[in-house]
Amino acid sequence: xxxxxxxxxxxxxxxxxxxxxxxxxxxxxxxxxxxxxxxxxxxxxxxxxxxxxxxxxxxxxxxxxxxxxxxxxxxxxxxxxxxxxxxxxxxxxxxxxxxxxxxxxxxxxxxxxxxxxxxxxxxxxxxxxxxxxxxxxxxxxxxxxxxxxxxxxxxxxxxxxxxxxxxxxxxxxxxxxxxxxxxxxxxxxxxxxxxxxxxx
Amino acid sequence: xxxxxxxxxxxxxxxxxxxxxxxxxxxxxxxxxxxxxxxxxxxxxxxxxxxxxxxxxxxxxxxxxxxxxxxxxxxxxxxxxxxxxxxxxxxxxxxxxxxxxxxxxxxxxxxxxxxxxxxxxxxxxxxxxxxxxxxxxxxxxxxxxxxxxxxxxxxxxxxxxxxxxxxxxxxxxxxxxxxxxxxxxxxxxxxxxxxxxxxx
Numbered sequence: 001x002x003x004x005x006x007x008x009x010x011x012x013x014x015x016x017x018x019x020x021x022x023x024x025x026x027x028x029x030x031x032x033x034x035x036x037x038x039x040x041x042x043x044x045x046x047x048x049x050x051x052x053x054x055x056x057x058x059x060x061x062x063x064x065x066x067x068x069x070x071x072x073x074x075x076x077x078x079x080x081x082x083x084x085x086x087x088x089x090x091x092x093x094x095x096x097x098x099x100x101x102x103x104x105x106x107x108x109x110x111x112x113x114x115x116x117x118x119x120x121x122x123x124x125x126x127x128x129x130x131x132x133x134x135x136x137x138x139x140x141x142x143x144x145x146x147x148x149x150x151x152x153x154x155x156x157x158x159x160x161x162x163x164x165x166x167x168x169x170x171x172x173x174x175x176x177x178x179x180x181x182x183x184x185x186x187x188x189x190x191x192x193x194x195x196x197x198x199x200x
Numbered sequence: 201x202x203x204x205x206x207x208x209x210x211x212x213x214x215x216x217x218x219x220x221x222x223x224x225x226x227x228x229x230x231x232x233x234x235x236x237x238x239x240x241x242x243x244x245x246x247x248x249x250x251x252x253x254x255x256x257x258x259x260x261x262x263x264x265x266x267x268x269x270x271x272x273x274x275x276x277x278x279x280x281x282x283x284x285x286x287x288x289x290x291x292x293x294x295x296x297x298x299x300x301x302x303x304x305x306x307x308x309x310x311x312x313x314x315x316x317x318x319x320x321x322x323x324x325x326x327x328x329x330x331x332x333x334x335x336x337x338x339x340x341x342x343x344x345x346x347x348x349x350x351x352x353x354x355x356x357x358x359x360x361x362x363x364x365x366x367x368x369x370x371x372x373x374x375x376x377x378x379x380x381x382x383x384x385x386x387x388x389x390x391x392x393x394x395x396x397x398x399x400x
Contacts, residue, residue, distance in 0.1 A: 029395050030392075032387055032392070032398060034241070035384075036242055038381075038382070040379035040380065040381075041234070041377055041379050042236055042242070042246035042249075042250070042379045042381070043246075044249065045245075045246045045247075045248075045249030045250045045252070045253060046242035046243075046245045046246035046249055046381075047245075047249065048245075048248075048249035048252050048253070049242075049244065049245030049246055049247065049248035049249035049250075049251075049252070049274060050242070050245045050249075050398075051249075052245070052248050052249070052252060052273070052274045052277045052278065053245060053248070053272060053273035053274040053277070053397060053398075053400070054273060054397040054398070055273070055277045055281075056272070056273030056274055056275065056276035056277030056278075056280070056397075057273040057276070057396040057397035057400075058396075058397075059397045072253060072256070073252070073253035073254060073255070073256030073257040074249060074252045074253040074256055075256065076256035076257070077252045077253070077255045077256030077282070078252065078256075080256070081255075081281045081282055081283065082277070082281055083281065126397070127397070159397070159398065172384065172385070175385060176385070176387040176390065176392065177241055177385055177386050177387045178383075178384035178385040179240035179241050179242045179381050179382065179383060179384065180240065180381070180382045180384050181238075181240075181242070181246075181379050181380070181381050181382075182238070182379065182380045182381075182382055183378075183379060184235075184372065184378035184379065184380050185372070185375060185376070185377055185378040186377050187232055187376040187377045190376065192230075192232070192376065195229050196257040196258075197253060197254040197256075197257035197258075197259045197326070197327070197359070198232060198250075198253075198254070198359065200253070200257075
């Protein structure tokens with residue numbers, strides 16, 4: 001048994017180089033469909049952490065963020081520092097009113113879905129993350145039928161992660177793994193506001 | 201309202217440079233204590249995604265992984281690619297038997313706790329993540345009293361994240377935010393085994 005050393009990150013280790021990409025063959029493993037839903041904090045961060053883990057293992061990852069126009073910290077860091085990752089967002093800076101989406105919100109979500117579908121079918125990625133797609137569905141910005149068809153037609157080896165509260169039961173049904181992040185406590189309830197590095 | 205563009209990551213954007221570190225002053229915000237617990241998949245990845253978000257916003261982050269000797273994908277990627285992050289692990293490659301820890305498991309967890317305490321008290325970090333510390337506590341590798349004292353004596357501005365199932369009620373009590381990741385479904389139950397990029 002190897003005893004772990006407490007090795008701090010060395011400057012040299014930080015040199016940004018693309019690692020050899022480990023191709024996941026159909027033989028190696030069937031891709032998983034993972035859903036991260038629930039009302040608690042930590043769904044999008046969980047998906048990005050999963051992307052970080054996958055990249056560390058040589059995966060190529062694509063992330064599409066629905067309903068997010070603003071550049072969140074994870075977007076900034078992922079774009080700046082992570083190799084083998086393509087990240088796009090398709091939304092506005094403003095929040096979408098549930099049940100009353102503006103035409104532009106629908107248009108952008110639909111464009112996001114088209115971009116996601118192309119990435120999924122391209123065969124260029126080992127993992128595709130569709131961040132907040134569950135909310136885009138719940139808000140009726142995109143059609144469940146289209147999303148289910150996209151999921152069912154994905155390359156077998158592709159790992160697909162769908163995040164956001166209100167995951168549709170039809171998606172939960174075809175998923176291999178579903179985690180529900182439940183809010184036990186949230187600092188919002190103590191009047192603590194959003195802040196950079198925590199909420200975005 | 202700015203319409204988000206679907207901009208792929210450019211090679212040039214990938215150049216690794218440390219961003220200007222945004223100092224979080226006590227005036228700016230009180231640091232949060234965030235607990236990520238539960239039996240579902242996505243606790244460690246959630247903490248690493250939170251680190252990615254924080255780094256994107258200029259935080260300096262320290263991560264201590266308890267009970268992990270193996271280099272998980274997130275460890276490899278974080279160490280290779282992320283600036284303003286120090287990551288250490290303190291454990292063995294083997295799994296610890298609950299209730300029957302070996303002397304070496306206790307020794308390494310205690311060393312990890314000492315390392316974490318130094319990092320917390322150093323004032324050098326805006327966020328400290330103690331990965332799997334809840335499990336180390338539940339397995340009696342470290343003492344709850346010591347951990348509670350460490351948390352209570354942290355610099356006010358420091359954001360502290362504690363992950364792992366079986367979070368102690370005393371820790372949940374003093375936390376600002378607690379998310380419980382519940383397993384609704386897991387591919388283990390379909391006989392799908394651990395794989396690089398997904399579980400490690």
